[in-house]
Amino acid sequence: MSKLQPFRLLLFALLAAFTSVLVSLLSGSVELSFDDLIAYAVGDIPALQRQVLEEIRFPRTLAAFVTGAALALAGVLMQVLLRNPLADPYILGLSGGAAVGALASIMLGLGGWWLSGTAFVGALVSVGVVFGIASRSGRWSTTHLLLTGVVVSAGWGALINLMLSTSASASVQGMLFWLMGDLSQSRVGLLQVGILITGAALALRAARSLNVLVRGDLVAASLGVHVNGLRLSLFFGASLLTVIAVTTAGSVGFVGLVVPHMLRLTGARDHRLLIPFSLIAGGTFLVVADTLARTLLAPQQLPVGVITALIGVPSFIVILRNAASK
């Protein structure tokens, strides 16, 4: 493999990301053109267009990109931690805990800040429970951790169904939107962006060790990796990234599982490449999905999680077939 190829691909990925952001900014109920963006950049734009850009399009596009990037990175880290290609950011039950918190808010008619606040608390409780059970046993074996996560998820799932079946039908739609993932109310601030950038930088610094850790704890330890410390960092890092994603957009499915695999199948197996590409591809994927979610059946908005699966499944199958026929 030539040295230049990854950089060319990175350039291509950045170009795709930039295009998706542009299209997202220009699509919606209020018509905006490329000229409006340039007018905005030089500070010469009508008040309505300015308002639409600043209060709706920019925040939502940023929220979509940050959520997608965080989920894709969390997916990569979870797959290393659990050494399992089926792992996704939600596999340890974190989204279930967050969902129970968020649904409780919706049941009580609380919105806005409360929604993400209770989702945050629910996610933390879930992380704490899984960590408590896994570390009490004294062994951080992948199987044990995975089983703990699956069981905790099942517990949250029962609570979610209980809440759905006992709630007033008026609030059930809001709950379903949250569960499928929805960006219509989403905003991210400096905190989320900061966590994502810090997480990405730390993950990239550890990328070489991640390559080794994938080969097993013993191989990693014999090659000088501080295995327990690294696995703990992976657990908490992936959890934190997932928390910022679910508190922003609900449990958007598919991104965290499929984006890392699409990249692995197309050749980015090395975590030094996989981590930056996941960030860009995950962000781009969710920006595109969100643009479709709010324009396909406009003025009706679809939950973005539906779109991620609808465009993700066929493209994943195509990539899988191509990789298998190589």
Next chain:
Amino acid sequence: MTSLLTADNLLLRAGHRTLCSGLSLKVEQGQCWGLLGKNGAGKTSLLHTLAGLRKPAEGTVLLGETPLAALRPAQIAEKIGLLLQESVDALPSTVLETALLGRHPHTKGRLFDNAEDLAIAYEALSNLGIESLAPRTVHSLSGGERQRLALAMLLAQKPRLLLLDEPSNHLDLGFQTPLINLLLSQANGSQRKTALPSDNVSSGAAVIMATHDINLAARVCDNIVLMIGDGETLVGNALDVLTEDNLGKAYDCPIARVKHEGRTLFYPL
């Protein structure tokens, strides 16, 4: 001259079982040690303890003059390499990428591989005769090819002490001799065909191999640790330890010895 590795009064337990107690040994540069014993006797546990992956219940392991417990994993990995019995490949990777992992202890936080890493990885692959497999995915390899790859990764690590858990697993009979010669050439810088007495050492690395193949050990090892069970071990020169009586006791079955064309062969009765 200080020994490469010193184990002092080791006590190893697995659950309530004592694997070895009061085990002491000194591994010098250029030596090849064999670790023999029944299934479950503790060969792998002892190997992992010597690699610093497992803490002994009692006793210490010194790398040079420093206890392993006082060293960071990365410092140990610069000097000690371990070939494991099983490899994990849950996520896809190529042969070359795998061999390059062996360079990990020497990269010191450098994110990308340099030309030297690549050259060493390719040399290791060609030493194991699998250079042509470099771009293949690990999933497409046979068991023997995977074992060669694991050995290539170990050679790329360039350790001073090579700890090998069943190095001849999955390997063709015809490749076992070249492999052992290759490993021993790491140990003393030149190829040799027969085991030398332990006082006749030259500078270089050392090898400790756990194996179930008594004849392999008898052919290439100058020193033997025979794990008999119930914590009892015999440590010493291969000629002294590898007797019909000792082996019979260790393997719980009568074992006979024949000499043929200058070689000693053991077989169960």
